[in-house]
Structure formats: structure tokens, C-alpha cells
Amino acid sequence: MPRIRPGRVRSKNTNRRPPLLLSSMAPEDYNVRPGEVKSIACPDCRTWRRIMGDTVLKIRQHGSCPGNDQLVVVDIDVRRWQARQDRLLRDAMPQDNRRAAQQYYKPLPAPAVPVSRMTAEVTLETSRQSYLAHRKGCTRCVGGQHCTDGGILARRFVRALDQEPARRQIREELERQERRNARKRTAPAARKAQWAAYGGKQVEAANNRCGERIAGAVSEFRGPKLPLEPLRITT
Structure with missing residues (x-):
């Protein structure tokens, strides 16, 4: 891509006004994008004119306008100004014409796995x-x-x-x-039901019932008392 060279300043004359600061102008009244021709809307006649020069910037002569040869000073952050202008242009576009900076395509679905490989x-x-x-x-x-x-x-x-x-x-x-x-x-529920059916007074009466004991028995649970001496049988 050919390099865009700034316009040559053929005269050192100025209109003897103080330099025009870009920070004092509306951001949409000038164009200082890198790689493009610098231009500005003349504050006097409001027509767009080219900014001439490389280090010393001046508005190009355009008829008898008092803004001829007006010194211009770029005292702004060009990158921040460019980002803001891009955002304003994008917001001003109709919604149907807006496109994302990067397109994302939905991937095609993978083919179904055969039944034998599931x-x-x-x-x-x-x-x-x-x-x-x-x-x-x-x-x-x-x-x-x-x-x-x-x-x-x-x-x-x-x-x-x-x-x-x-x-x-x-x-x-x-x-x-x-x-x-x-x-x-x-x-637990079954035992509770059994106790409710057979418990209560019947169980209490069975526990409190006293039976007759066998004579000579130590206990009704141990049976009759056994002899302590050996039994000798004589014929």
C-alpha cells in the first residue's frame, strides 16, 4: 500500500492567530486517523480543509477565508479519539447493517455414532x-x-x-x-403392634402370677435338689 505523504507547506506565513488546539474542538470536526489524510472543519467557514505539514501543521489556504494558514496542534490522545469515533460510527449505523468485528460460525453437528459403537x-x-x-x-x-x-x-x-x-x-x-x-x-413397628395386641394387663398379670413350688426344689428353674453324698448301692 503506497505511503500517504503529508501535504507540503509552501509558505511559512500564518494568520497570526494562536494555534488551534484540537482538544478545544468537537471530536467530529477533525480527522487525524493514522494512515489517512489529516483534515479539519475550518472554524471560520465550516468547510472541510486539508491539514498541511508534518511537524508544523496548518490549515490549507482556501480562498479569502480568515482561517487560511491557521496553525493546528494535535494535543489529544489519537488512539483514544479513534476508538471513541469508531464506537460512535458503529452506534449510528442501522441495526440491520451492523456486523460483528469477528464472525462466529456455528459448527456442524457431528454424525451420530453407530449403534455398534455406543x-x-x-x-x-x-x-x-x-x-x-x-x-x-x-x-x-x-x-x-x-x-x-x-x-x-x-x-x-x-x-x-x-x-x-x-x-x-x-x-x-x-x-x-x-x-x-x-x-x-x-x-420396630411390628413389635409395637404385637405389644399393643398382647401386652398391657395380660403381660402384667402373667408376670405377677405366683405358682406353687415343688417341695425340695431350690428353684422352679433349677429343678429338685441333688444329693451331695455319693450314693452307695448294696446288694
Whole structure:
């Protein structure tokens, strides 16, 4: 891209006014973007004129306007001014014409994974249904011959058949454990119901009932008293 050179100042004459500070003007009344021709709206005639010079900047002569050869001083932060102007231009554009600085494209969805490569939980019924569905729709799976996916589904079905006894045993053990836990949870309630049905005065009367004791017995729980001396039998 060719370099844009500033306009050559052919005269050192000025209009003898104090230098015009860009900070004292409205931001939209001048253009000092890097890489573009500097221009300004003349404060006297309000027409856009070119700013001449490289180090010493002056407004280009334009007829008999008193703003000819007016000194200009760039006393602003050019980057901050440019960012603010870009934002104002973007906000002033119609909503239909606005476009983001960077376009983001929605990625295409990935193709669906074949049934033979799914990693879901494999059971005897699911493997059987998958294998039969594939056999029904595949033209290469005929008789004992299988395609690649059909062979994978067939081996998965056979493996599920081999694992079914162990799975059944685990299920039965889990069911037994669940029944034991259920009985443990209901045991306090069952004992409470039994006490309510058979407890109360009947239990209290049975505990307080006194029976006759056997003569010579130490206790009704220990039986009759045994002899302490050895029994000698004579013939």
C-alpha cells in the first residue's frame, strides 16, 4: 500500500492567530486517523480543509477565508479519539447493517455414532434388540455372515448371554438384601403392634402370677435338689 505523504507547506506565513488546539474542538470536526489524510472543519467557514505539514501543521489556504494558514496542534490522545469515533460510527449505523468485528460460525453437528459403537449399559434385552434390528435392515448380514457392525453386535449379544447367569445371581442377591432391609425397617413397628395386641394387663398379670413350688426344689428353674453324698448301692 503506497505511503500517504503529508501535504507540503509552501509558505511559512500564518494568520497570526494562536494555534488551534484540537482538544478545544468537537471530536467530529477533525480527522487525524493514522494512515489517512489529516483534515479539519475550518472554524471560520465550516468547510472541510486539508491539514498541511508534518511537524508544523496548518490549515490549507482556501480562498479569502480568515482561517487560511491557521496553525493546528494535535494535543489529544489519537488512539483514544479513534476508538471513541469508531464506537460512535458503529452506534449510528442501522441495526440491520451492523456486523460483528469477528464472525462466529456455528459448527456442524457431528454424525451420530453407530449403534455398534455406543457405550451405553449393555443388557441381554438391549443387545438382542440391537442385533435383531441390524439384521433386519442390513443386506450383507445373511445366514451366518455378518458385516462389520453386525459382527460387533453379534459378539456383544453372545457376551451378554454368557454374563446373564452372573447378572441374575447379583439381582437376586440385591433383592434379598432389599427384603432384609425392609424387614429391619418395619421390625420396630411390628413389635409395637404385637405389644399393643398382647401386652398391657395380660403381660402384667402373667408376670405377677405366683405358682406353687415343688417341695425340695431350690428353684422352679433349677429343678429338685441333688444329693451331695455319693450314693452307695448294696446288694
